[in-house]
Amino acid sequence: MAKSDTIRQLDDHFRRENIRNVVILTDKNVDHLYGDYFSELSEQVAVDKLVLRPGEKTKSIQTAAQVWNYLAEKQYDKDTFLLNFGGGVITDLGGFVASTYKRGIRFANVPTTLLAMIDAAVGGKTGVNLPSMKNGVGTIYFPDIQLPVDLSFLNTLHINEIFSGLGELLKYALIGSNELFHSLRKRRRFPSLTTEDVDFCIDFKMKIVRKDPYDKGIRHILNFGHTFGHAIESYCAKTGKPIAHGLAVAQGLYYESLLSTRLGHLPQEEWQLIAALLTKHFQIMPITDDIREELLYYMLNDKKNHNNMINFTLLNHIGHAIPDFQIPASELQTYMS
Numbered sequence: 437m438a439k440s441d442t443i444r445q446l447d448d449h450f451r452r453e454n455i456r457n458v459v460i461l462t463d464k465n466v467d468h469l470y471g472d473y474f475s476e477l478s479e480q481v482a483v484d485k486l487v488l489r490p491g492e493k494t495k496s497i498q499t500a501a502q503v504w505n506y507l508a509e510k511q512y513d514k515d516t517f518l519l520n521f522g523g524g525v526i527t528d529l530g531g532f533v534a535s536t537y538k539r540g541i542r543f544a545n546v547p548t549t550l551l552a553m554i555d556a557a558v559g560g561k562t563g564v565n566l567p568s569m570k571n572g573v574g575t576i577y578f579p580d581i582q583l584p585v586d587l588s589f590l591n592t593l594h595i596n597e598i599f600s601g602l603g604e605l606l607k608y609a610l611i612g613s614n615e616l617f618h619s620l621r622k623r624r625r626f627p628s629l630t631t632e633d634v635d636f637c638i639d640f641k642m643k644i645v646r647k648d649p650y651d652k653g654i655r656h657i658l659n660f661g662h663t664f665g666h667a668i669e670s671y672c673a674k675t676g677k678p679i680a681h682g683l684a685v686a687q688g689l690y691y692e693s694l695l696s697t698r699l700g701h702l703p704q705e706e707w708q709l710i711a712a713l714l715t716k717h718f719q720i721m722p723i724t725d726d727i728r729e730e731l732l733y734y735m736l737n738d739k740k741n742h743n744n745m746i747n748f749t750l751l752n753h754i755g756h757a758i759p760d761f762q763i764p765a766s767e768l769q770t771y772m773s
């Protein structure tokens with residue numbers, strides 16, 4: 437259903453916008469599984485494909501340069517359309533290339549991971565990693581068209597990647613929908629996701645992004661779970677046991693909900709429901725004194741934090757978040773255990 441929906445919407449869009457050249461950017465795994473996904477596009481458009489190596493290393497300025505050069509050598513002009521087909525690595529990198537090649541060409545994302553469907557491919561943040569900084573270089577540049585998601589891609593996705601996406605999905609429930617939270621809590625099979633669950637996340641994010649496209653205020657609520665989450669992700673990478681982004685975020689949700697309760701914003705009973713759901717499905721790393729020091733180091737070095745203060749989005753209820761609490765690092769030590 438969604439495949440023909442996607443193809444139909446793309447065909448209509450290309451016709452309306454008079455687009456003649458489309459370059460699909462994808463990775464080897466996705467190409468191997470879904471190489472003929474776009475074979476039914478109208479013959480009015482010439483479709484080319486560039487297949488990259490899978491994995492986070494591909495999200496680099498070197499690969500961006502490789503794609504720029506590919507487009508330039510094949511003399512693709514400003515009317516070329518880039519179709520990013522894959523997970524967050526491909527949609528972040530492809531969005532970045534689209535925003536910079538010839539000062540910007542049009543593009544769309546066809547996300548194939550849960551994380552990309554509900555987060556990376558929505559809202560216009562693009563970018564690549566620097567050796568010392570994740571997403572160190574990037575732009576905010578919006579896709580030309582938001583396509584419907586095709587949940588059937590998830591059938592081939594590794595379970596670890598599914599749970600990583602679920603970490604991010606739980607974030608949306610916690611900041612935006614008490615109803616989704618309770619529905620997830622009561623599900624007999626977890627993770628059994630519906631199109632409505634995924635659409636809720638996308639619509640919620642789009643609504644926030646429309647209010648604050650350049651991430652100056654209310655959009656910060658989407659960072660819930662990410663202050664701790666990013667620190668945990670960096671810590672795990674440093675200790676040689678990297679974990680998927682959403683799995684770190686799930687732990688961030690746990691500790692930032694706890695912080696919300698300890699600071700008197702979130703009722704104890706609600707914290708208990710959150711903790712029960714998160715510990716049931718995710719491994720939550722205990723924070724020992726040593727780890728606390730390391731996490732504080734990463735949080736203080738985050739580009740969003742200054743003057744020994746750490747920025748948090750906190751919950752005051754399940755389904756309702758408040759952005760931009762500044763908490764002194766010294767005070768945070770007493771709340772983290």
Ligand code: ADP
Pocket residue numbers: 463464465466469490491492522523524525526548549550551552556589590592593594597600
């Ligand atoms: P994320 O969306 O989590 O940022 P990536 O773009 O790195 O992740 O994708 C994670 C891994 O899953 C990559 O190895 C990618 O090739 C692979 N992948 C992406 N989509 C699918 C899919 N639908 N089925 C199987 N593997 C996929």
Ligand code: ZN
Pocket residue numbers: 555604662681685
């Ligand atoms: Zn995230």
